[in-house]
Amino acid sequence: MTMNRSGQAYHRSISLPCATPSDCAQCSSELCLDAHRVLEAIHLMRLGARAVLASQLTGLDKNRTNQLYRQLFGVPSPPGQVPFMDSWHRRSDIRMLHTNIVWRLHQKLSRAERSKARILIDLYEVYIQLVEKPVLDITRAAFVQRLTSMETWHERRCESCEMSYATPVESNSTVCPGCLIYHRHRCHQCSSTLSPRSKGRDHANCGQCGAVLIGGVRH
Numbered sequence: 001m002t003m004n005r006s007g008q009a010y011h012r013s014i015s016l017p018c019a020t021p022s023d024c025a026q027c028s029s030e031l032c033l034d035a036h037r038v039l040e041a042i043h044l045m046r047l048g049a050r051a052v053l054a055s056q057l058t059g060l061d062k063n064r065t066n067q068l069y070r071q072l073f074g075v076p077s078p079p080g081q082v083p084f085m086d087s088w089h090r091r092s093d094i095r096m097l098h099t100n101i102v103w104r105l106h107q108k109l110s111r112a113e114r115s116k117a118r119i120l121i122d123l124y125e126v127y128i129q130l131v132e133k134p135v136l137d138i139t140r141a142a143f144v145q146r147l148t149s150m151e152t153w154h155e156r157r158c159e160s161c162e163m164s165y166a167t168p169v170e171s172n173s174t175v176c177p178g179c180l181i182y183h184r185h186r187c188h189q190c191s192s193t194l195s196p197r198s199k200g201r202d203h204a205n206c207g208q209c210g211a212v213l214i215g216g217v218r219h
């Protein structure tokens with residue numbers, strides 16, 4: 001977290017001729033655009049991005065981001081590719097919930113004219129301030145948007161809270177991860193606390209109102 005703060009401070013303390021990389025379309029200065037990319041790469045790395053991800057998002061050459069990483073942290077960037085499977089995200093309801101928080105933030109932040117790197121920087125900074133214990137690192141957070149763009153996941157409307165949420169295409173879920181977790185502890189109909197006996201059982205009924213509990217629906 002201290003890394004993040006210093007990253008923010010570093011970026012703000014320098015002002016480039018153009019406010020954003022998209023303004024550089026008019027300034028015709030290669031140096032200026034390059035400086036933007038370098039600053040964004042540094043910012044991403046301070047938030048935990050590896051050299052590969054920083055290169056993909058900023059368009060800087062991989063050798064340069066590797067070199068930057070080494071200069072920043074004194075060690076080479078950890079090897080490994082960016083994720084391409086959603087199995088990690090699906091492993092628990094909490095991960096599904098956090099994946100959905102990131103998905104929603106991406107929807108909000110990607111509307112404005114921003115570079116891919118800037119979207120992820122803004123998104124991740126909001127995410128780590130929003131949740132007490134971040135579950136997704138920046139690499140996983142970067143992957144969330146790809147899940148829906150690859151059509152591995154799609155948007156659905158939650159039957160309980162009526163908000164839209166993202167879920168794997170083949171999942172039979174009808175409620176969002178937030179409602180799923182909530183309804184494991186409270187009846188969706190009368191909101192009474194569920195007894196430990198009825199928790200986690202498929203097709204159990206509420207002891208108060210008799211409603212069929214939806215906490216049993218698994219992803």
Ligand SMILES: [Zn+2]
Binds near residue numbers: 017018027028029
């Ligand atoms: Zn410029």
Ligand SMILES: [Zn+2]
Binds near residue numbers: 158159162163176
């Ligand atoms: Zn819901």
Ligand SMILES: [Zn+2]
Binds near residue numbers: 189206208
């Ligand atoms: Zn009830």
